[in-house]
Amino acid sequence: MDGNAPEPQYWEKMRLVAEVLKAVEGPIYIATHVDPDGDAIGSSLGLYRALKALGKDARWVAEPPRFLRFLPKEEEYSDPVEKLPPGATLVALDSAEPSRVVGVPVEGFVINIDHHGTNPRFGHLHVVDPSKAATAQMVKDLIDLLGVEWTAEIATPVLTGILTDTGNFRFANTTPEVLRVAAELLGYGVKLAELTDRLQFRPPSYFRLMGQVLSTVAFHFGGLLVTAHLPEEARREEEDSDDFVGLIRYVEGSVVSVFLRKREEGVKVSIRSRGGVSAQNIALKLGGGGHVPAAGATLKGLDLDQAYEKVLEAVREELTRAGYL
């Protein structure tokens, strides 16, 4: 089966998830992927608030990155836990692999809600629909099915996930349905301009770092591939290096962009593509995963030079497959 195909039983499955969550009396843990992005934080905070509104014993285990910390109140997210209590339910959101779930062990009754085609469909219940723009879009449907009354507090994180995963409605995943859902969420009192401003705010050091990153820009395969990396000496500020790949992907003539950053465990690569080239194929060759136009991988145990070599090889293969070379 094509992992990127839409989930044919989307509504049946989501309805079952809603019924299960409504019936649960024990603790419901909500967790998301490592290096959480706007969709990870937005979908999980939105579901957390909806379950709290239902009177559930919900716990959201997360560490929001600096640029998203304005969304939750501090008491809403909790520290990592080593063990879930007996009878616990775990909802994993936006997590392409069980190993990407951070802060909790993947145990208890596991519900997996995600939109990554490479998701192995783990969990006791899973709703994985790669045709959805964001996991937050799926959480929007789930909250409707739960029958929770919409408020600006619930709609704001949910819209955040949709905004960030669609690049503020610029990417190909911006369907008419996405815009209808966004319009509905705005109607619940989300302050859009304030929200999009806050999502773009970065500390002054980030803009200096951007200069350093841009000085590493390089072009390969006649400009089809553009790369950049986080200079080693700038590593401690990487927390705010979330969207450099989104910046370099606009080099005219490029169809793939890759941003590399060295970490303790290896080199994390972020890949974006267009024009019939699959970032997902490239990521899979590197042991990672993701969506067709946006994917990633962590090259364990490698230094930057070795990672560049592997990336160039994987991109060469994909450019060849897509007929560019």
Ligand code: AMP
């Ligand atoms: P990033 O470059 O980190 O923004 O990731 C782009 C997309 O690929 C996101 O949807 C990630 O969740 C996904 N992704 C990144 N790294 C991995 C990985 N190692 N395995 C599976 N999916 C990943």
Ligand code: MN
């Ligand atoms: Mn994500």
Ligand code: MN
């Ligand atoms: Mn997502």
